Amino acid sequence: xxxxxxxxxxxxxxxxxxxxxxxxxxxxxxxxxxxxxxxxxxxxxxxxxxxxxxxxxxxxxxxxxxxxxxxxxxxxxxxxxxxxxxxxxxxxxxxxxxxxxxxxxxxxxxxxxxxxxxxxxxxxxxxxxxxxxxxxxxxxxxxxxxxxxxxxxxxxxxxxxxxxxxxxxxxxxxxxxxxxxxxxxxxxxxxxxxxxxxxxxxxxxxxxxxxxxxxxxxxxxxxxxxxxxxxxxxxxxxxxxxxxxxxxxxxxxxxxxxxxxxxxxxxxxxxxxxxxx
Numbered sequence: 001x002x003x004x005x006x007x008x009x010x011x012x013x014x015x016x017x018x019x020x021x022x023x024x025x026x027x028x029x030x031x032x033x034x035x036x037x038x039x040x041x042x043x044x045x046x047x048x049x050x051x052x053x054x055x056x057x058x059x060x061x062x063x064x065x066x067x068x069x070x071x072x073x074x075x076x077x078x079x080x081x082x083x084x085x086x087x088x089x090x091x092x093x094x095x096x097x098x099x100x101x102x103x104x105x106x107x108x109x110x111x112x113x114x115x116x117x118x119x120x121x122x123x124x125x126x127x128x129x130x131x132x133x134x135x136x137x138x139x140x141x142x143x144x145x146x147x148x149x150x151x152x153x154x155x156x157x158x159x160x161x162x163x164x165x166x167x168x169x170x171x172x173x174x175x176x177x178x179x180x181x182x183x184x185x186x187x188x189x190x191x192x193x194x195x196x197x198x199x200x201x202x203x204x205x206x207x208x209x210x211x212x213x214x215x216x217x218x219x220x221x222x223x224x225x226x227x228x229x230x231x232x233x234x235x236x237x238x239x240x241x242x243x244x245x246x247x248x249x250x251x252x253x254x255x256x257x258x259x260x261x262x263x264x265x266x267x268x269x270x271x272x273x274x275x276x277x
Contacts, residue, residue: 003023003027003031007031008023008026010033011025011026011036011037015037015040021040021132021133022036022040025037025039025040025043040132041125041128041132043132044128044129044130044133054080054136054137055080056078057078057080057276058079058080058081058082058160058276059076059078059079059085059090059094059141059160060076060090060091060094060159060160060276061142061155061156061159061161061162061274061275061276062074062075062077062097062098062155062162063153063154063155063163063164064102064153065151065152066102069150069151070147070148070149070151071145071146071151072145072146072147072151072153072164072272073098073101073102073143073145073164074142074143074144074153074162074164074272074274075094075097075098075101075144075274076140076142076143076162076274076275076276077090077094077139077140077141078139078141078276079134079136079137079138080137081136084134084136084138085159087134089130089133089134090134090138093126093127093138096117096123097112100112100115100117100123101143101145103115107143109140109143112140112143127139127140141276144164144272144274145272146164146166146270146271146272148167148269149166149167149168149169150166150167150170150175150179151165151166151167152179152180152182152183153183154183154184154187156187160277161187161273161274161275162273162274162275163183163184163186163187163271163272163273164271164272165182165183165186165268165270166268166270166271167179167182167266167267167268167269168266168267168268169263169264169266170263170266171263171264171265173263175262175263178258181249181258182268182271184248185242185245185247185248185255186242186273187273188248189242189245189248190273191240191241191245192240192241193241193242194241194242194243194268194270194271195241195242195243195244196237196241196244199237199240199241207232207233207236208229208230209229210229210232211228211229211230211231211232211233212225212226212228212229214232215228215229215232242255242268243255243267243268244256255268
């Protein structure tokens with residue numbers, strides 16, 4: 001049957017695919033719209049399979065905190081190239097992923113991707129369809145949440161880095177500003193844990209062994225190595241755990257002291273730092 005421009009435009013409006021792809025799909029489907037949609041979807045699946053191992057170093061990181069400030073969500077939608085990360089379809093998809101993440105209570109990526117959208121199709125179907133349209137791999141590479149007495153979010157200006165920080169013992173005070181400062185500290189200094197108690201045993205043992213080897217290489221006596229390594233470990237805690245880090249804006253105080261000065265006993269319960277690239 002003859003494929004009209006109106007038919008092609010209708011399919012394009014319904015799927016977001018390119019004009020030529022829509023025309024080709026309709027021709028192959030003999031004008032049947034549902035079959036044409038399946039053809040376009042399979043095209044996206046082929047691209048997804050073909051480019052499965054491609055690196056995704058561009059994209060967008062988005063955050064959202066709920067109305068009462070107690071739950072924060074951060075997602076990262078990645079693609080292969082910067083130009084794709086800037087197109088409207090990709091930006092809209094990132095917002096769709098964030099909305100699904102906020103409404104998804106399971107916290108797993110698999111359940112997030114299975115979330116049905118307004119048209120009944122899953123979020124993964126929408127991602128696959130866009131892959132078919134643009135010809136690049138697109139993937140949700142991070143999905144994290146933080147729940148606390150008060151959650152503050154920070155998005156870096158490049159759109160590729162987001163932080164959530166959970167605070168407790170706020171005393172009912174307005175803590176958005178200090179929370180933002182702490183979130184920016186996390187973005188810049190990349191702590192590996194809230195405090196030394198959050199550092200895993202394997203990391204601690206590795207730092208101790210590194211400290212011993214460094215001391216041994218400097219010719220220190222064998223009986224002194226353990227003590228020297230413990231000193232280096234304490235320095236590691238100061239540099240790599242959030243509450244023990246010096247505040248970037250005022251090195252005379254640690255993050256722990258900054259929070260306590262704002263509200264007695266206030267501290268960080270957890271944080272998430274998500275970046276692309």
